[in-house]
Amino acid sequence: SDPLLKVRDLKVWFSIKRDGAMPWTPHDTLKAVDGVDFELMPGETLGIVGESGCGKSTLARAIMRMVPAEAGTVMWLGDDLLSISKRQMNAHRKEMQMIFQDPLASLNPRMTIGQIVAEPLKTHFPNLKDKEVKQRVREVLDRVGILPNMINRYPHEFSGGQCQRIGIARALVVKPKMIICDEPVSALDVSIQAQVINLLMELQEEMGLSLIFIAHDLSVVKHISTRVMVLYLGNVMEISESDQLYRAPGHPYTEALISAVPIPDPKAEASKEVMLLDADLPSPLNPPSGCVFRTRCPHAKDICAQEKPMLTDRGNGQQVACHLR
Ligand code: SF4
Ligand code: MG
Numbered sequence: 001s002d003p004l005l006k007v008r009d010l011k012v013w014f015s016i017k018r019d020g021a022m023p024w025t026p027h028d029t030l031k032a033v034d035g036v037d038f039e040l041m042p043g044e045t046l047g048i049v050g051e052s053g054c055g056k057s058t059l060a061r062a063i064m065r066m067v068p069a070e071a072g073t074v075m076w077l078g079d080d081l082l083s084i085s086k087r088q089m090n091a092h093r094k095e096m097q098m099i100f101q102d103p104l105a106s107l108n109p110r111m112t113i114g115q116i117v118a119e120p121l122k123t124h125f126p127n128l129k130d131k132e133v134k135q136r137v138r139e140v141l142d143r144v145g146i147l148p149n150m151i152n153r154y155p156h157e158f159s160g161g162q163c164q165r166i167g168i169a170r171a172l173v174v175k176p177k178m179i180i181c182d183e184p185v186s187a188l189d190v191s192i193q194a195q196v197i198n199l200l201m202e203l204q205e206e207m208g209l210s211l212i213f214i215a216h217d218l219s220v221v222k223h224i225s226t227r228v229m230v231l232y233l234g235n236v237m238e239i240s241e242s243d244q245l246y247r248a249p250g251h252p253y254t255e256a257l258i259s260a261v262p263i264p265d266p267k268a269e270a271s272k273e274v275m276l277l278d279a280d281l282p283s284p285l286n287p288p289s290g291c292v293f294r295t296r297c298p299h300a301k302d303i304c305a306q307e308k309p310m311l312t313d314r315g316n317g318q319q320v321a322c323h324l325r
Helices: 056-063 086-093 113-124 130-143 160-172 190-207 242-247 252-259 266-271 302-306
Strands: 005-017 027-040 045-049 071-076 096-099 178-182 210-215 227-232 235-241
Touching (some): 027 056, 027 235, 056 210, 227 252, 235 242
Parallel strands (some): 045 210, 178 210
Antiparallel strands (some): 005 027
16 A cells, blocks of 8 residues: 655754854754655554654654755655645644643643643534534543543643543544654653553554654554654664564664663573663764764774765665665
8 A cells, every 4th residue: 555654855954053153153053854764654653763852853743844844755645745835734734643742731721621622623623513522522532541521620630641641532533544642651650651552552453543653762662663763863774664673673773772672581681782872972963974873883884984874675674774784
């Protein structure tokens, strides 16, 4: 089947004023996303992993046109989201929803949860009758595990996990084709994280949703992802099937991330080789030439400083950007 979403050479650059700069001093260019390519298939979950500041959220926001892109295309159901009109974009907005990292902060404190979940429905389906809106809001809250008699309560009356369920209900209520989940469990207790992830997996099956699931650590995306994309300083290092990625990572950076994930067996954990990323993450304002990972890569050679490696398919669906692989 055809991809639902096809992103090509997407670049998001920010202009940053230098500290204490006078109006005429030059600005620095922060290349937050620097030429990203990937596809999302219908019904698939793509995990996106990388350290904070690697461009994960910016990438998500650029796809939704919440931040302007410098270049590239974002093909969605035959339209390039980056070049269509505002009106056309609004028509697509109901097909793609987002849930956020801080569940409480993402809910308006002055609205009841019933009003919060009803809002996107009223925006995108203005002809619905109040009764239908209410019915749909109740159904969707019930599905995410929030009791209908809570509908007139305010966000602060709920726990973090419950707030994230309300955020999920708000995304689901318009029956989207895709939900971008930007670190949806990072702010939650570990015991609650699995519940929210399981809920998302169930909903995805039931509704045939496509998910983009962003996290800063590989262990979180392991169970939910069909494929995983590894980002580093705004560049894609690797995209692989989930099993393949954990069994035989293709990129030295992925190897390092995997070696940092604890193994449940204490014996294996004690004897495993941990590949340390001891050098600091370079400033995204001044990324290394050639391969952006080279200042922390144990395999770096001369060519790595001279040429940027292209993301290349190794023939088994595993795409890797590395000169030596
Ligand atoms: Fe390491 Fe060179 Fe590969 Fe970059 S291109 S990951 S520096 S070996
Ligand atoms: Mg982020």
